[in-house]
Every structure is written in C-alpha cells, then in structure tokens.
Amino acid sequence: MADHLDAPGLTSPAMDTRVDITDLYAFQKPGDSSRTILILNVNPLAPTHANEFRSDAIYETLVDTNGDAVPDIAFRYRFTPKKDGKQLARVTRAQLNGQVEDGHVHGDEGALVEAAPVSFGSEAIVTSGVDDTGVRFFAGFRSDPFFFDLLGFLAGLKFTGSDFFIDKNVFGIALELPNTLLGENPNIGLWVRTLVPMTMQPDHLTQADQMGRPAINTVLNHGADKNTFNVTQPADQRTAKTASGETFLQMFTEELEALGGYNASQADGIAKILLPDVLTYDFSSSAGFLNGRKLRDDVIDIELNLVTNGKVKGDGVGPHTDYLSDFPYLGNPHI
Amino acid sequence: MKELDRKDFLKAAGAGSAAVAATTGLPLAKYFTNASGQLTFRAAAGVPRAPLPSYATQILEGQVDLARGTGLVTSRVLAGHPDDTSLVGLPGLTRTIRITGVDTEGRQVRLRGLVEDRSQLRRGESHRVELIVDRKRGLITAPFLGQQLEHTLAV
Numbered sequence: 001m002a003d004h005l006d007a008p009g010l011t012s013p014a015m016d017t018r019v020d021i022t023d024l025y026a027f028q029k030p031g032d033s034s035r036t037i038l039i040l041n042v043n044p045l046a047p048t049h050a051n052e053f054r055s056d057a058i059y060e061t062l063v064d065t066n067g068d069a070v071p072d073i074a075f076r077y078r079f080t081p082k083k084d085g086k087q088l089a090r091v092t093r094a095q096l097n098g099q100v101e102d103g104h105v106h107g108d109e110g111a112l113v114e115a116a117p118v119s120f121g122s123e124a125i126v127t128s129g130v131d132d133t134g135v136r137f138f139a140g141f142r143s144d145p146f147f148f149d150l151l152g153f154l155a156g157l158k159f160t161g162s163d164f165f166i167d168k169n170v171f172g173i174a175l176e177l178p179n180t181l182l183g184e185n186p187n188i189g190l191w192v193r194t195l196v197p198m199t200m201q202p203d204h205l206t207q208a209d210q211m212g213r214p215a216i217n218t219v220l221n222h223g224a225d226k227n228t229f230n231v232t233q234p235a236d237q238r239t240a241k242t243a244s245g246e247t248f249l250q251m252f253t254e255e256l257e258a259l260g261g262y263n264a265s266q267a268d269g270i271a272k273i274l275l276p277d278v279l280t281y282d283f284s285s286s287a288g289f290l291n292g293r294k295l296r297d298d299v300i301d302i303e304l305n306l307v308t309n310g311k312v313k314g315d316g317v318g319p320h321t322d323y324l325s326d327f328p329y330l331g332n333p334h335i
Numbered sequence: 336m337k338e339l340d341r342k343d344f345l346k347a348a349g350a351g352s353a354a355v356a357a358t359t360g361l362p363l364a365k366y367f368t369n370a371s372g373q374l375t376f377r378a379a380a381g382v383p384r385a386p387l388p389s390y391a392t393q394i395l396e397g398q399v400d401l402a403r404g405t406g407l408v409t410s411r412v413l414a415g416h417p418d419d420t421s422l423v424g425l426p427g428l429t430r431t432i433r434i435t436g437v438d439t440e441g442r443q444v445r446l447r448g449l450v451e452d453r454s455q456l457r458r459g460e461s462h463r464v465e466l467i468v469d470r471k472r473g474l475i476t477a478p479f480l481g482q483q484l485e486h487t488l489a490v
Contacts (some may be wrong), residue, residue: 017419049423150425151457153390154382154412155480222388223416258386 008271017043018054019194019208022170023146024061026190026281026292028068029176029327035134036179036283037329038075039194039295043171046141052087052171053079053118053139057196058205059173063182064189069235069276071160071191073183077139077173079118087118089139089173091129093181112139112177112266122332124198124324136176136327143322143331144168145295146214157304161316167334179283184283189278190292191234207231212277213290214299219307220255220274221248249275254320260309270306296331372402374444376468378475378486381417391425392417393479395466395486399434399446406434408448408466410477430455432464444468 022041029035038061043050053059058078074094079087094107112135116127117330119140128134144165152159182188191212195205210230211217217229225242232240239248246254252271256262262270281292289297301314324329368374377396381389391412399406412428415421436447450462459481467476468488475486 017423045423045426048426151428151480153387155482156383156387158481218390219388223418226416226419 005162016054016196016208017045017049018052018171019057019059019196020044021192021194021209021211024190024192024211024279024293025145025295026279027288027294028283028286028287028292033286036177036189036281037327038175038177039328039330040077040173041144041146041170041330042173042194044168046169046171049297051120051141052082053077054194054196055079056202057171057194057208059192059194061175061190061192064234064278065183065185067187067189069189069233069237069278073181073256075107075112075175079139085120089116089118089127089137090114091116091135091137091175092223094195101312112175120169122335124330124332126327133181134178135181138174138328138330139170140172141333142170142172142328143319143320143333144170145323145330147298147317147319148300149229149317152315156249157312158226159312159315159317163317163320166320169333172328172330174330176327182283186283188281188283189234189276190281191225191278210277212279213274214293215303216274216277219303220252225251229277234278237276238272256307259307260311262309295319341487350440352393368401372400374399374401374406374468376475376488379417379420380479380484380486382412382479382484384484386426389416391415392420393418393428393477393484393486395475395477397432397446397466399444401437401439404434404437406446408432408434408446410479427455427457430464432466442470444470 004255020042022044025039027037038063040059058076059222061075063073064070065072074096076092078090091113092109093112094109096107112129112133114130116137117125119125124138127137134186146165147163148165149159149162150164151162158168191210193210194208196208198204217226220231239247242248242251249271252274253267256270257269279293280290285291288294289299289302293299296319302311304314319330323329344478361410379392379394380424382391382393391414394411394413395408397406397408410430413420414423416426431451432448433451434448438445446466448464450456450464453462456462467475473488475488476483477486
C-alpha cells in the first residue's frame with residue numbers, strides 16, 4: 001500500500017489495476033555512480049486482476065530538474081496489445097516545455113528503447129536501448145518488492161511483523177540510464193503517473209494515478225480526496241481543494257496534528273515537506289530514502305515515525321530477500 | 336452554526352468508523368426480517384478505525400433463519416474507504432461463517448457461528464465467531480483481526 005489500490009473507487013476507465021501504480025523507486029546504480037535506476041511498479045496483487053500492461057495507456061516517469069514541481073523531462077512507456085501471450089514495449093524521452101495538464105502529453109520525444117519484449121515468466125528479459133543511449137530496460141511480471149504489515153495497519157497499528165506483500169506480485173517497469181539523461185542538476189524531483197483514454201472521448205487521455213513518495217495518498221487522504229489527489233499536478237497540490245473545501249496543505253496539517261500530536265507550526269512544516277508529493281533525489285549520492293528510494297529502504301517505518309511523532313516506531317517488517325543483485329533488481333515472480 | 340473542521344471531525348470520528356460508513360454511498364441492500372423469520376443484512380465498517388484513515392472496508396452479508404438458528408454470513412475486506420469501495424478483495428481475509436445458534440433479546444440478535452474453511456484462519460484467530468446484531472442502533476458487532484468492530488447496517 002505504498003500506493004497500491006489508492007484510487008479503487010474511481011469509475012471506469014481508471015478502475016483498472018493495470019494502471020494502478022504501486023511504487024516508485026529511484027536509486028544510484030550499485031557500483032556505478034554515473035547511472036540511475038528508475039522503477040515504476042503497477043498492478044497490485046498481479047496477476048489476480050490483470051496479466052498485462054494496458055496497451056492504450058501511457059506509463060510515465062516525470063522529472064523536475066529545477067525544483068519548481070513542474071516536470072522538465074518525461075520518460076514514457078507504451079505497450080502493444082497482448083497477442084499470443086506477448087507484448088512489446090517502447091520507451092521514449094521527452095524534453096518538456098511547460099506545465100503538464102491532466103492528460104496533456106507534449107514535448108519532442110526521442111526513442112530510447114524499441115520493441116522490448118515484456119517478461120511474463122520468471123526470466124527477466126532485459127533490452128538494450130537504441131543507438132548509443134546507454135539505456136537498459138525491463139518490463140514484466142515480478143515479485144512485489146514492497147514490504148509492510150498491512151493487516152497490522154488495518155487492525156489499528158497493532159503490528160505483528162507479518163509481511164502481507166511477501167508473496168505478492170506486480171508488473172514492473174525498470175529503466176537503467178546514464179545520469180546525463182536526467183539533466184545537469186543532480187538534485188531532481190521525480191514522480192510517476194498513468195494516463196488512459198477517457199471513456200467518452202477515447203482520443204483524449206486522462207490521468208488515472210500518480211505517485212511520488214510512498215503512502216502519501218493511501219494514508220493521508222480520505223475517500224474522494226484520493227481521486228482528486230491522483231489527478232492534481234504536484235505544483236498545484238498545496239493549494240488544490242479537498243472535498244471539504246480546505247486545501248490539501250491544510251488537511252495534511254490537521255491530520256498531522258491529530259495523528260502525531262504536533263503543534264500547528266510543526267505540522268505545517270512537515271506537511272510542506274510532504275507536499276508537493278515528489279520523490280526528491282540527488283543522483284550524485286548513493287544515499288537512500290528520503291534521497292530517492294531503494295528497494296530495501298524501510299519507508300513505512302520512516303513515515304510511521306514521522307506521522308505519529310515517534311509514537312509508532314515501525315511495523316516490525318523488513319525488506320524481502322528476493323531482490324536480484326543486478327538489473328532489473330526486482331525479484332522473480334511468485335508463480 | 337459552527338463549521339466542523341477536519342480536526343474536530345477526526346476527534347469526533349473516534350466514536351467509530353461506523354459513523355463514517357453511515358454517511359457513505361456504499362451500495363448496500365436493505366436489512367430486514369421477513370415473515371418467515373429470515374434475517375437478511377449487509378453491513379460495512381472502515382478499517383483501520385478513526386482517527387486513522389480507512390484504507391479498506393469489511394463487509395458482512397448474511398442470511399439467517401432466526402427460528403431454526405441456521406444460516407450463512409460472509410465477511411470480505413475490499414480495498415477502499417467505505418464511501419469509495421472497490422471490487423478488489425484483499426486476499427486471505429474472506430470468511431464464510433456457518434451460523435449454528437441464535438439468541439434473540441429484544442431488538443438484539445446474537446449469532447453464533449463457525450468459520451467454514453479453517454485453513455484461512457490466521458494464527459490465534461478462533462474458528463468460533465459471535466456477531467451481535469443491534470437492530471435498534473443499526474449496528475453489527477463482529478470480530479476483525481483480533482478486535483471487535485461495529486459495522487453499520489444498511490437501512
């Protein structure tokens with residue numbers, strides 16, 4: 001539930017686990033400080049609800065290179081329809097030149113990877129990028145790397161150290177790239193989103209899901225506000241209105257006061273760290289969360305501590321042991 | 336009238352997630368007892384309880400013959416807040432409860448039952464289940480992961 005099932009009440013087309021983002025990871029490639037690994041996982045509980053990527057969707061990793069929470073670079077992943085059990089992926093990089101509105105895809109795209117086969121079995125099929133881009137790519141069925149005592153959370157933070165996700169799978173998209181493709185400034189912001197055709201206007205895309213840091217939308221937003229948050233661009237997230245009419249920033253502040261016992265000033269300060277919901281990452285550093293996010297980072301312990309003001313130290317669950325030592329790093333699926 | 340801000344709401348919501356579910360648009364059928372004494376119900380509770388935001392919803396659906404003391408109750412946990420519940424069930428949390436006894440006291444009905452598939456049970460979870468249907472308050476009290484949750488009956 002880093003971002004798993006965070007928009008389940010959305011009506012079609014977004015009520016679709018194929019475009020339901022579970023996690024975003026960004027970390028320096030182990031042993032090579034000149035390269036970065038970006039991972040976008042979707043499809044919680046796969047393959048229970050879907051066994052493919054959605055072919056009419058765009059999966060996107062957005063990069064803010066100047067700290068204004070407006071994307072400057074987009075990595076886009078598109079998939080062919082699944083046929084005879086096979087799907088192919090295409091990856092592009094676009095230099096953006098303005099605000100990304102809901103469903104608006106712009107920028108000049110250049111191909112990074114062409115016709116990369118999606119992995120549906122245990123073998124991780126890695127495809128090299130076109131020409132001299134220096135890119136490696138993987139997309140397919142994988143073990144869900146996220147770890148959390150979900151049932152302990154549902155029981156009201158009565159954690160038992162039982163990892164709900166230990167045997168779950170996702171569909172992963174992993175991109176290994178030279179840092180030069182992320183811009184010149186090493187301090188960047190990252191988030192991911194999925195875009196799908198609108199039901200009544202299939203030639204127009206709309207945003208289905210979005211995520212920066214883990215467990216922000218799932219934990220801090222309620223009901224219909226989750227859906228609003230999923231389609232609100234990071235640059236607008238502090239001032240966007242919730243269903244109650246207050247801003248998300250006000251609501252986060254009040255949540256932190258209620259859950260953590262913070263005073264108004266402290267809560268406001270933390271809420272301004274959490275919003276905009278962007279994963280900050282210094283690609284010149286190998287440190288983990290809050291600098292990017294590695295597969296083994298115990299983000300839930302960090303966030304439980306933060307949200308409850310240290311009253312809850314963690315959920316007693318640690319990282320999985322099935323991560324691969326090399327690209328795509330995501331463990332083999334539980335088949 | 337003083338407007339209820341979110342902080343007040345979170346405090347007030349400590350009374351139970353039932354209060355949240357009661358205001359929701361969850362598509363619930365009516366609960367009723369028909370002429371032949373058959374109790375049919377559907378009830379929901381958000382989990383975790385307030386002040387934590389409800390990430391999922393436990394839904395109870397049952398049909399019980401009050402005269403014979405038999406029937407079936409199913410318990411499922413669906414992803415999503417009670418006012419925004421999905422069709423995605425969280426695995427390992429579905430229970431089918433065979434009702435083996437009923438005690439009625441005024442408008443309160445106590446249902447005793449057994450979980451049918453014991454392989455689903457979590458460590459320490461009993462296969463014996465008791466649910467209390469309080470028709471006056473419109474609530475069902477039922478176990479969930481070691482705690483007693485109040486579920487709002489559909490009206």
